[in-house]
Amino acid sequence: MPDPSRHLVGESLPRLDGWEKATGRFRYLTDMTIPGALWASVIRSPHPRADVLSIDDAGAMALFRAADVPQVPFNPAAAPPSDQLDLARDKYLLTDAARHVGDGVAVVVAGTRSEAQEAARAARVRWLPKEPVLDIDSALERGRVLGTLSAGDSATAAFTASDLVVSERFWNPAAQHVCLEPHACAAVPEDGGITLWSNTQSPAQIRRLCAEILRLPQERIRLRKVAEGGGFGGRQELYEEALVCWLALRLGRPVRLTYSRDEELTAGRGRHGARLDVRIGLTGSGRVLASEIDVVLDSGAYASHAPYVLGAMATAVPALYPYATHRFTGTAVQTDTLPGGAYRGYGGAQVNFAFEQVMDIAARRLDLTPVGIRRVNVHRPGHDGAPAAVGGRSRTVLDHGERFMTAPTVGSDGRLRGSGVAIATKSSVTSPAEDTSEARVRWNADGSVTLYTGTCDSGTGSSTVLAQIVAEEIGLPFAWVQVVEGDTAAGPADVGSTAQRSVFVGGEAARLAAAAARRALLDHLVGRSDVDAADLDLVAGKIMCFRTGEEVPLDRADLANVTSMGGTAVHAPRSGTPSFAACFVRVAVDQNTGVVEVEDCLAVVDCGRPINPQAAAGQVHGGTVQGLGLARIDAWLPGEDGHGPGTIQAHGAPGAVDVPPVKVVFSVVPVDGGPFGGNGVGEVPITPVAAAVANALADATGVRFTRLPLRPQEVWQVLRRKSAEQEVSRP
Numbered sequence: 001m002p003d004p005s006r007h008l009v010g011e012s013l014p015r016l017d018g019w020e021k022a023t024g025r026f027r028y029l030t031d032m033t034i035p036g037a038l039w040a041s042v043i044r045s046p047h048p049r050a051d052v053l054s055i056d057d058a059g060a061m062a063l064f065r066a067a068d069v070p071q072v073p074f075n076p077a078a079a080p081p082s083d084q085l086d087l088a089r090d091k092y093l094l095t096d097a098a099r100h101v102g103d104g105v106a107v108v109v110a111g112t113r114s115e116a117q118e119a120a121r122a123a124r125v126r127w128l129p130k131e132p133v134l135d136i137d138s139a140l141e142r143g144r145v146l147g148t149l150s151a152g153d154s155a156t157a158a159f160t161a162s163d164l165v166v167s168e169r170f171w172n173p174a175a176q177h178v179c180l181e182p183h184a185c186a187a188v189p190e191d192g193g194i195t196l197w198s199n200t201q202s203p204a205q206i207r208r209l210c211a212e213i214l215r216l217p218q219e220r221i222r223l224r225k226v227a228e229g230g231g232f233g234g235r236q237e238l239y240e241e242a243l244v245c246w247l248a249l250r251l252g253r254p255v256r257l258t259y260s261r262d263e264e265l266t267a268g269r270g271r272h273g274a275r276l277d278v279r280i281g282l283t284g285s286g287r288v289l290a291s292e293i294d295v296v297l298d299s300g301a302y303a304s305h306a307p308y309v310l311g312a313m314a315t316a317v318p319a320l321y322p323y324a325t326h327r328f329t330g331t332a333v334q335t336d337t338l339p340g341g342a343y344r345g346y347g348g349a350q351v352n353f354a355f356e357q358v359m360d361i362a363a364r365r366l367d368l369t370p371v372g373i374r375r376v377n378v379h380r381p382g383h384d385g386a387p388a389a390v391g392g393r394s395r396t397v398l399d400h401g402e403r404f405m406t407a408p409t410v411g412s413d414g415r416l417r418g419s420g421v422a423i424a425t426k427s428s429v430t431s432p433a434e435d436t437s438e439a440r441v442r443w444n445a446d447g448s449v450t451l452y453t454g455t456c457d458s459g460t461g462s463s464t465v466l467a468q469i470v471a472e473e474i475g476l477p478f479a480w481v482q483v484v485e486g487d488t489a490a491g492p493a494d495v496g497s498t499a500q501r502s503v504f505v506g507g508e509a510a511r512l513a514a515a516a517a518r519r520a521l522l523d524h525l526v527g528r529s530d531v532d533a534a535d536l537d538l539v540a541g542k543i544m545c546f547r548t549g550e551e552v553p554l555d556r557a558d559l560a561n562v563t564s565m566g567g568t569a570v571h572a573p574r575s576g577t578p579s580f581a582a583c584f585v586r587v588a589v590d591q592n593t594g595v596v597e598v599e600d601c602l603a604v605v606d607c608g609r610p611i612n613p614q615a616a617a618g619q620v621h622g623g624t625v626q627g628l629g630l631a632r633i634d635a636w637l638p639g640e641d642g643h644g645p646g647t648i649q650a651h652g653a654p655g656a657v658d659v660p661p662v663k664v665v666f667s668v669v670p671v672d673g674g675p676f677g678g679n680g681v682g683e684v685p686i687t688p689v690a691a692a693v694a695n696a697l698a699d700a701t702g703v704r705f706t707r708l709p710l711r712p713q714e715v716w717q718v719l720r721r722k723s724a725e726q727e728v729s730r731p
Contacts, residue, residue: 008472009676012614015464016483017227017457029184029199029226030258037186037254040247041116042240043106043123044267045098048132048336048642052096052105052125060108060119062251066094069107069246072213076238077305077341078202080434080495084311088146088303093213093243100301100336101642102266107243109255117260132336132642136275136296139333146303146332151314155281158290158325162281166362170354171707174273174298174338174636176645178653181229182264185241186256187248193220194245197256199228201235201458202496203486210242214249221245225486231458232626233342236498237269237304262646269341270636272309273298276354280324286366286373288324288359291317293351295330300339306332309340309347316348317355319578320425321377337638342498344626348426349687353708356422356691360698370421370695371402378423396667397582398423400604404584408699415588417599418700424687425578428504428680430495435573437501437509438492441470441517442566447541448480449517449566454494455506456486460682461615462502466510468611469675473514475538492568500579500680503611507675509571516567524561525552577671580606581684583624583692585660589700594716596632596697601662608671608679617664620685624662627689629654635709652709 020026043055057063073089094104108123110116133139159165185198193216200206200223207223210216228235240257247255259267274297281290295313299306314328345352363373378395401421408418429435440452451470457463467481484490494506522536525543535547543552584602589595603624610616633652636644645651670677690708697715698704703722707714 008468008478009611010609010613012612013464013468013478015461015615016467026227028181028229029186029197030181032186032197032226034186034188034254034256037256038109038111038251039113039116040107040109040244040255040257041120042104042267043108043120043125044263045101045103045105047098047127047129048101048134049130050098051128051130052098053128054126055106056124059122060110060116062109063106063123065106066092066096069093069243070213070215074209074213074238075303076209077308078200078205078209078236078238078496079305079308080205084307088307091302093246100338101644102263103301104267107247109247109251113258134335134337134638134642136273136298136333136335139335140296144334146299146306146334149310149314149330150328152318152327153325155290155292155325155327159281162289163284164282164362164365165279166358166365167277167279168354168358168361168704168706170276170278170357172274172350172353173708174300174340175271175343175630175634176265176268176636176651177230177232177234177270177343178634178648178651179228179230179232179234182259182261183239183268184258185239185244186254187245188254189248189252193222194248195222195224196241196245197224197226198241199226199235201231201456201498203456203488204454204493205496206238206241207488209238210245213242214246222489225456228458231497232344233346233498234269235458236342236496261648265644265646265651266338269304270338271343272306272340272347272350274350276351278354278358280358280362282362282366284366286363286368286376288321288377290325292327293317293355295351297330297332298337298340299332299334300337301334302339303332304339304341306340313347313351316351319427320423323377336642338636338644344623344683345686346499346683348424349627349630349690352422352424352687353690353694356688357694357704360695361704369405371398371405374398374423396669397580397604397606400665400667401582401584401602404602406586411588415590416700417586417588418696418698419584419586420692420694420696420699421582421584422688422691422695423580423582424684425580426500426680426684426687427576427578428500429573429576430499430501435495435501435505436570437494437506438568438570439506439509439513440492440566440568441513443517443521443562445563448482449474449476450482450484451510452484452491453506453510454485454491454496455502456497458497460497460502460619461612462497462506465503465611465615466507469507469511470514472676473511474518476541480541500682500684502680502682503678504576504674504680505571505573507611507678508573508673509569511675512569512571513567516569517565520565520567521562524565573673576673577679579679579681579684581688583627583688585692585696587693587696587700589697589715591719594712594714594719596710596715598628598660598693601660602665603662603685604665604667605681605685606667606669607681607684608674609668609677610666610681611676611678613666616666616681619681620664621662623683623685624689625654625659627686628659628693630708631690631693632710633658
């Protein structure tokens, strides 16, 4: 018989939180009322590097200096612990030696937020400024090296066998996430422990870090995640949660803290700036034989995610071009600037911006098309195994957009027009050795179920997708599934919302737990009747016997027992098929102003089988727009005084007028190991965008642009310099 509840996967069902958000009823942490709460505000350094000589109270209810709070070094990256992160414990709750503008040196507490902020501004601090290090070259000259990484094999022989060698240097600036909602947290002491509210992406990791810093058992800290207004990796970090917990325990009252926009831009975390030297060797037919990538990563003031980001950078190109010999070297340096952290794309976008441009340079020199040179490299006929499967998927993604590419022209408006493409891949597993997700599904007395998961929704709609997976697996209507996530007292352990793992890892854990819950209920019915297990199934929320075609009723005893039934599953994938994306863009360039307009964009994505196509398309749109911002607008660039942009306008963020029509196409090829063939989609769309725009700009102008962002002033200067060079070279 047909089962309408088994057709939920692949449907664009409305988000669980959609109505509340659309009507403005949704409550964020800043909307919450916490009775009796005090407010905290951090006193921050106006200098990029300075020692604190003294701090005088300015009338606050309480002021605490670095010496007053626990002096426990930690790495603020909210990621599973490892030797890499343990070696990079260089952060403290507060410090007497500020290492960047915005570094916290003291904290004040007052009755209201405005009073606390005013007290922080009025505090009298005597400083001893020191000479700062503000860029990569200066950091290298002064030996400010945090660590190095080497990966891959020697490519010397492969370069020797190459017919063409291409090399170029590229620069990516730091950038901020520019989330709609600033960071916020609140701590409430209760029952010998503490309840911590935070708009984090990684509840379990934040609780672990707080417990380590405060020397408390984790069981005494309950972290309750509140849905955040955007994450993009920026919430995968410990900000002031441990400090607010300490204040609440010290004062015996609830304490809360919310960043201002200025604090987001100075005390938050950002995308790592990087300098990349790329060298590739190719055959005359365009096949890449060898690559060497050398990266200098600007970690900013603290190590944070830098060790992991370097590791992600090392794998980005071999995963995309699996048949060449690859060599990667990376160096993380420390500057007295905005600390780097997790950012959508996690290092892969910086590498992609460089490597995909070098591929275009090679295509021009070999008289190949941009699509053609990539098609030659991503798939090698006759080769079996994982690389062949990977190549086949990426080649399919390329095929969708080949007709989008057009020859460069000069429009009737005098603007130069060109098209560009770049491709990318992204794993949906944080680390094959560490990534684990646990889920529990429990039956409720009314026949509905509740999913408890540590995979938290960071605004992506992942809770809706997980509910669809559970309903599909059990055979229930979508409305019969509730989701509880982000509460360490109720939800199982999980890495959190990161690395586009929510569907592939968290979703499969939810499916396995749902299957166990379904079996538990049907086994109970088999045990108290004469029906066989093979005869029973759940259909649209009803228990049906296929042999008789009749519904199997539940009596009072069944209803009493059902709440004790459920299923639990732990999913630890040791491998996974990555997602793929290709970005095709058309640009128009005004030579007189340097303004680059992206007129059209096609995003082709292979994320397996989209569980919720509309939600998946939203992720692709969002990632593409964010990538367009990095390409043309966004940048955190310090001045000579070490101060970066203090406003969104100064930093840059794409608005409606900056966004072209973005067409999204899914190449639907179900993946093994994902729930119903689904895979991750949150990060891969952003990765190829900047390279595609730069390639289109080169196609239009004949000039290669190696620095981001492609703002009008910089584009105009490069075009003017190129024009002057051409004038000089004319006889």
